[in-house]
Amino acid sequence: MxxxxxxxxxxxxxxxxxxxxxxxxxxxxxxxxxxxxxxxxxxxxxxxxxxxxxxxxxxxxxxxxxxxxxxxxxxxxxxxxxxxxxxxxxxxxxxxxxxxxxxxxxxxxxxxxxxxxxxxxxxxxxxxxxxxxxxxxxxxxEQVNLESYQTWDEWYAVFQVEAALHFDKLGKFNCLEYMDKSPLQRAYEDNVDPKSLAKVFAENTNFETVFKNSV
Known part of the structure; x- marks a missing residue:
């Protein structure tokens, strides 16, 4: 037994x-x-x-x-x-x-x-x-000085993680890797908070739109 x-x-x-x-x-x-x-x-x-x-x-x-x-x-x-x-x-x-x-x-x-x-x-x-x-x-x-992101790579790494989380919450396909990164680079240069932007990005982006823009 x-x-x-x-x-x-x-x-x-x-x-x-x-x-x-x-x-x-x-x-x-x-x-x-x-x-x-x-x-x-x-x-x-x-x-x-x-x-x-x-x-x-x-x-x-x-x-x-x-x-x-x-x-x-x-x-x-x-x-x-x-x-x-x-x-x-x-x-x-x-x-x-x-x-x-x-x-x-x-x-x-x-x-x-x-x-x-x-x-x-x-x-x-x-x-x-x-x-x-x-x-x-x-x-x-979110209240931390955004200048704490010393490089584009640091900023983008945070954006990637946050966007992935929000895509998952919304049950949407994560199409980040297919999009043109230049708008994000401009956001980094303009000192935009990557976490807030990632939420908006996930809510307003879909694979069809990104795919069309990449063609």
Whole structure:
């Protein structure tokens, strides 16, 4: 029985590791994640298992849905990130938002149980806390002198990350790499805030327009 139980534990962990790995690989192109997706997925799952095995292995409750296990591992990992690691915090928040939505829309499909509800409540509190903190920090950062961007490369790197995040939020194709960069270079020279511009750019740009202008 013990051997079978351990096999089942490893089986469940490996499935959740693959779920997280797929999610992380999907957002790699956004330029938000700075970790190796597979290694990070393994670490997140093992860390949560080490802290909360009784919630996950069925010894007290039924095992949680795998998507809920994934959410719990992500939120637990979010708390472990450095406070100034805004880039990876954004990556985790993007995925958590999408996974929360998936659970909400397809709740019956996942057979949500009491243990799932408990884990989701914990994860939700962490998500809200970090979302609010990040919003506050970004509001403060917008007041920083824009001359802190010493080069075009620094300015554009910030613009890329912010634009990717907003494209993802809007569910739009990120067409930044296909566009003429000269308008952005002029914005840099005019000391325009790259974060504010990235939001407007994502909201008002689509692939069809960029493609036509590039032909």
């Amino acid at each position: 013990g051997i079978f139980s351990k096999f089942k534990d490893n089986y469940e962990k490996n499935l959740v590791i693959e779920i997280l790995n797929d999610q992380f690989k999907r957002i790699e192109s956004l330029g938000l994640l700075s970790f190796n997706p597979k290694k990070l997925s393994v670490e997140l799952v093992e860390n949560l298992w080490g802290e909360s095995a009784s919630y996950l292995n069925g010894s007290i409750h039924k095992r949680p849905a795998r998507i809920v296990f994934s959410i719990a591992a992500l939120s637990n990992g979010l708390e472990c990130l450095a406070k100034d690691d805004v880039q990876n915090q954004k990556a985790f928040l993007v995925l958590l938002r999408e996974l929360f939505t998936e659970v909400d829309v397809n709740r019956n499909q996942y057979g949500i149980k009491a243990v799932d509800v408990e884990l989701l409540e914990i994860a939700s509190k962490i998500y809200v806390e970090f979302s609010q903190n990040l919003s506050s920090e970004e509001s403060v950062s």
